Amino acid sequence: MYRSSNPVLRNQAFAGQTVGQEQMTVNGTINKILTLFMCILFGALVTWAVAESNPGLAFLLTGVGGFGGFIMCLVIIFSRPAQPGTMMGIYAILEGFFLGGFTLIMESMYPGIAMQAGMGTICVFGVMFMIYRFEIIKPTERFMIGVSSAMGAVFLIYLLSFFLSFAGMGIPFLHSSGPVGILISLIFIGIAALMLIVDFGVIEAGVKNKAPASMEWWGAFGLTITLIWVYIEMVRLISKLRNN
Known part of the structure; x- marks a missing residue:
């Protein structure tokens, strides 16, 4: 059984299949990934369509999506539904x-940033996949614990920054466009990129261990979360660079 410290992809989830169950496959996981990205695209198109006639409602949708998505993510992780699709x-x-x-919002401030961040995200995905495929970096247990711990630290930094903002305070350099702020963004992108190695490793191990087919959703879910994170960090980095 493949061991993972990733809370989305828990150890027991990728144990071998029981008799009579369909097993996890790479193609099945890819299909689930595409399904989730089609849902993301649908949600984005709704916001864009609403923004043309009612910017205020679009802003509300953005807030609801951000907060609701965060809550739904936590519910999924901790409730562990058997059929999570x-x-x-x-x-x-x-x-x-x-x-x-x-x-x-970012496109209105920095024209072309969406395309730049999108291409950057694709490049990060492609490079990390090749690094994984040629075993330049292997997702060992220590590696996974280290990367997951770093990811948790980033989450806590953003969470602290969010709460401090209500008091008119902030974490120094986190949002600045100076050299330190840019370095922070590069570090965060690096951590997110390394999380892709974790995702690839867990998906492959699930297939090799003949995990139940329902685990395809969990593999797709973890990878989707990481790619969203890479995209957001890429937007933040490019916006900082263009401020200089």
């Missing part, structure tokens, strides 16, 4: 609402 689809649509509005 519907809940994950709802999560993806909510994320689409948020990403659609987020992209519109």
